[in-house]
Structures are given as C-alpha cells and as structure tokens.
Amino acid sequence: MIAQGKVILITGGAKRLGAAICRMLHKQGMNLMVHYQFSVEEAKTLQTELNQSRPSSVGIIQADLLDISQSPRLINETKECFGRIDVLINNASSFSPTPIGSITEKIWDDLAGSNLKAPLFLSQAAAPHLKEHRGCIINIIDIHTESPLRKYAVYNSAKGGLLSLTRSLALELAPEIRVNGISPGPILWPEKEEWADEFMRRQVIDRTLLKRMGEPNDIAKTVLFLIADAPYITGQVITVDGGRSINL
Numbered sequence: 001m002i003a004q005g006k007v008i009l010i011t012g013g014a015k016r017l018g019a020a021i022c023r024m025l026h027k028q029g030m031n032l033m034v035h036y037q038f039s040v041e042e043a044k045t046l047q048t049e050l051n052q053s054r055p056s057s058v059g060i061i062q063a064d065l066l067d068i069s070q071s072p073r074l075i076n077e078t079k080e081c082f083g084r085i086d087v088l089i090n091n092a093s094s095f096s097p098t099p100i101g102s103i104t105e106k107i108w109d110d111l112a113g114s115n116l117k118a119p120l121f122l123s124q125a126a127a128p129h130l131k132e133h134r135g136c137i138i139n140i141i142d143i144h145t146e147s148p149l150r151k152y153a154v155y156n157s158a159k160g161g162l163l164s165l166t167r168s169l170a171l172e173l174a175p176e177i178r179v180n181g182i183s184p185g186p187i188l189w190p191e192k193e194e195w196a197d198e199f200m201r202r203q204v205i206d207r208t209l210l211k212r213m214g215e216p217n218d219i220a221k222t223v224l225f226l227i228a229d230a231p232y233i234t235g236q237v238i239t240v241d242g243g244r245s246i247n248l
Contacts, residue, residue, distance in 0.1 A: 003029065004028065005031070007085050008086065008089060009033045009078045009089070010091055011035040011118070014036040014042040014060075016188055017188060024220035026050045031057045033058075033059045033060070033074075034058060035061050035065075035092065037065070059082075065113070068118070071125040075129060079129060084133060085126060085135065086136075088126045089140070090122060090139045094115065095190055096110075098153055099151045100153065108154055111155050112158045115155065116159075119165065127177060136178040137173075138180055138181070138227070139166045139179070139180075141163050142156075142183055143241050145160040147245065171235065174235075179234055179235065182219060183240065184240055186208055186244055187213065187240075208242045208244040209246060211242075213242075219240055222240050
C-alpha cells in the first residue's frame, strides 16, 4: 500500500477519536508518534497494544500544546525516532460551553489555543520536514463551523478559524504539501455532563439523515483516504456527519 512506512504525528491520539485513527493507520503499516497531554495511561496502553503487533512502530510524546515553544520539539523527536515525518494530524481539541456573559480570557486561551493556535504553530514547525517527502496535514474540524452550536461561541469561532487555516495553508504550502480537513458530525458524544441528556441526544440523531450515530472508524477511514488515496486533493474539508449538516 502507498501508505505503508509513512510516519504520522497525531495530537491527542491516546483515546477516543484519536485512538481510532491511530489503530486504523497502524493497521495499514504506518508508524506513529502519539501526542498526549494528560492521558499518559491511555497513551502507554495504546503504545503497548500496537507495538505488540509491530515492534518499535509507535512512540508517545507528552506536551502542552498551548505552549508553542513545544511545537518544534514534537516534530524533532518524531524525526529522531523514525527518521522522517510524512503526515501531521491536528486532532487534539478542547470543548466546553461559553455562554455570552461567562467568557473569560482563560477560557478563550484554552479553546482558541487548542483548536487554532496549536495547529498553526505545529504546521509551521512541520512544514520544512513535510516538504522533503511531499507530505500532508490533516486538521480535524467540526460541522458547527458552518452552523454554530448554541452557547459554544468560542469553540465555534476557533474551529471556524481552523477551517480557514486549512485552506490558507493549502494555498501557501502547495505544491509540496497537501492540506485538508475533516469535519465530523455526531460520532462520539462529548464528555460533558449536559450531553448525557437522552432528549438532547435523540434530537441530534433525529436530525441526522441516516438516523444513527457515526463511528470513530468513519473518521479514521477518511483520514486514511486523504493520506493514501487522494494525491490530487488539497484545500478541501470533507464532512463526515451522516447528513446532519444538511438538516441542522
């Protein structure tokens, strides 16, 4: 397969959607550097699981992505471990409600930092190395960039910025580097208490054209497609939402 042997740096890769992406890409013969911030046990467990099937194919690295001085270290340690870097996946994201009247600078820094600032500075640090192998950047965005989620103004704005950044980087880094995004819809419920409400969940599913939740592998398969089978696609955002965005 064309993707075999490629080296991937993925942020927030230790659990949930990130872990599903890691398992999918590893299964196709890719090597992974899995970033985490607090999820050390999950990162170690995933590393052990994947290295059992292919030794020395997965490394893990801890960093606070809000500290942009860490960005070059993530790139450099990936290269030191595997000798190259082919793909950067900006997956790490914070998500919390910010009703107008409750927004603080600290909340802004966290949400804008993880969802927009970190992807920008990581992409900037990775670009010279990705150019060596005509690599690619994949940003995990959100369908609510187009139809904002009520009470999430800062998150919506940060993801909207990431969508614009995706297209801007595609323009600036062509032709050597492809840059694309994926906007998930209802794939996993957020780890927030309010989203445990069954009525809220039912409303989301009822307004999804396929009338069901998606699965993390739906996103992982799209990531794999953009890496391995989309050499003429750049500057695009693929929506993976079961038709939810048509009926928001």
